[in-house]
Amino acid sequence: MKKIITYGTFDLFHTGHLKLLQRLKNLGDHLTVAVSTDEFNASKGKKTIIKFEDRIKIVSNIKCVDAVIAEDSWDQKEADIISNNISVFGMGSDWEGKFDDLNKYCKVVYLPRTEGISSTEIKKSLHPIDKVNINELKRALDIMSSIVEQLD
Amino acid sequence: MKKIITYGTFDLFHTGHLKLLQRLKNLGDHLTVAVSTDEFNASKGKKTIIKFEDRIKIVSNIKCVDAVIAEDSWDQKEADIISNNISVFGMGSDWEGKFDDLNKYCKVVYLPRTEGISSTEIKKSLHPIDKVNINELKRALDIMSSIVEQLD
Numbered sequence: 001m002k003k004i005i006t007y008g009t010f011d012l013f014h015t016g017h018l019k020l021l022q023r024l025k026n027l028g029d030h031l032t033v034a035v036s037t038d039e040f041n042a043s044k045g046k047k048t049i050i051k052f053e054d055r056i057k058i059v060s061n062i063k064c065v066d067a068v069i070a071e072d073s074w075d076q077k078e079a080d081i082i083s084n085n086i087s088v089f090g091m092g093s094d095w096e097g098k099f100d101d102l103n104k105y106c107k108v109v110y111l112p113r114t115e116g117i118s119s120t121e122i123k124k125s126l127h128p129i130d131k132v133n134i135n136e137l138k139r140a141l142d143i144m145s146s147i148v149e150q151l152d
Numbered sequence: 153m154k155k156i157i158t159y160g161t162f163d164l165f166h167t168g169h170l171k172l173l174q175r176l177k178n179l180g181d182h183l184t185v186a187v188s189t190d191e192f193n194a195s196k197g198k199k200t201i202i203k204f205e206d207r208i209k210i211v212s213n214i215k216c217v218d219a220v221i222a223e224d225s226w227d228q229k230e231a232d233i234i235s236n237n238i239s240v241f242g243m244g245s246d247w248e249g250k251f252d253d254l255n256k257y258c259k260v261v262y263l264p265r266t267e268g269i270s271s272t273e274i275k276k277s278l279h280p281i282d283k284v285n286i287n288e289l290k291r292a293l294d295i296m297s298s299i300v301e302q303l304d
Contacts, residue, residue, distance in 0.1 A: 012164060012274075013165055013210065014202065014206065014210070015206040015209050015210065018209065018213055020208060020255065045163045050166065050274070050275060054167040056163065056167065057167050057170065058166070058170060061170055061214055061215045061216070062213055062214065062215070063214070063215055064213070122164075122201060122202070144296070
């Protein structure tokens, strides 16, 4: 059996995530997905909308996913590959070249990401306020504050 | 085989959706999910973050879901129940009592929704601006505009 592993956050699970997981699964027979914990994300200065317990629950309930594990450190990959008998380590092409040293343990592949869909894009699309330059707003606020001070 | 059907929008798919689908599936052997189209939502004055094609793709890739169909009108349920040989029509308890007339065709159940998680809550949590009363902002803007007019 050919086993694949991938790593990710999977915040606000969307079809970009789904397509990547399906493409990875098509490389073999069994797909393990490592989902980053909230603590690990915090150590990278990253905060998700959806908490770890819910992110991993959604991923584990996707049809092409056979197993899930927690990702809580940068250096667990070697041990994960060996202990899970992994043949292919796969990531989205935004990580191109970053994990080539894992070639010692298994095949490393980078698959194209879906254009035009990402958690970040979804978050941006939610509120018109994002279309306003926040620095412009801050500048306007500063000017108004100084007027108020003069009026007081 | 005992077949269940449910209807919903499933915007920003989350664990509340997942739990409801799993509970529904546990009532029988086969779960059909009808996902509302963008046109149907528009007719109700409702707009989703995620478009229909992506919402139905995610739902159809959830392990406990056996089939998906499109929901594009209020009055398709009777025909769906009959043509799919449905035994149980199930909805979240926010719809309690609303579909009791379907009891003529199959069993109608309303299952509890998960407290504290909904697409609306997720959207609200995304931006601090939502915590500001938008009417207060508009009032402040009106006052500032009238001051600017007097200064001009």
